[in-house]
Amino acid sequence: MNAMLSEKIESTEVDRDLDAVSEVEAGIREFVRNDIAYLRRPVSLAPNSETPLEPSAEATVTNVNSLIQRVAGTSLAEIEKLITELEGLRDLLHAEGQRVQREISGYAQLSQAAMKSTRMIADNVSQWKRAADGLRNG
Numbered sequence: 001m002n003a004m005l006s007e008k009i010e011s012t013e014v015d016r017d018l019d020a021v022s023e024v025e026a027g028i029r030e031f032v033r034n035d036i037a038y039l040r041r042p043v044s045l046a047p048n049s050e051t052p053l054e055p056s057a058e059a060t061v062t063n064v065n066s067l068i069q070r071v072a073g074t075s076l077a078e079i080e081k082l083i084t085e086l087e088g089l090r091d092l093l094h095a096e097g098q099r100v101q102r103e104i105s106g107y108a109q110l111s112q113a114a115m116k117s118t119r120m121i122a123d124n125v126s127q128w129k130r131a132a133d134g135l136r137n138g
Contacts, residue, residue: 021071
């Protein structure tokens with residue numbers, strides 16, 4: 001169930017990203033289509049003269065810049081969100097690693113105590129056996 005939900009969320013995010021890419025491509029195509037004639041006109045190269053953009057070209061440039069900033073802003077927000085999630089996962093993995101190390105240490109101590117107890121029991125049983133054999137032979 002979680003895998004299906006995760007796939008659906010990822011699919012939605014991919015669709016959103018594809019929509020943003022398509023929007024940028026459409027904006028660039030529109031910019032090129034509308035202003036190609038303006039871009040092909042010769043530019044005067046007189047010193048210290050800056051040719052102002054025509055109002056329609058300036059509006060198109062502003063629209064493209066706005067579109068790119070919106071898409072970049074969305075992308076940056078998604079990257080920031082991903083970084084935050086990854087940092088959270090890193091912290092979780094670090095904490096879980098420390099917990100597992102503590103558990104392993106506890107099991108190692110328990111194992112050593114069990115080995116000592118087993119040796120003591122084996123020694124006691126062998127002493128009792130020798131004592132019982134001595135009584136039978138005696």
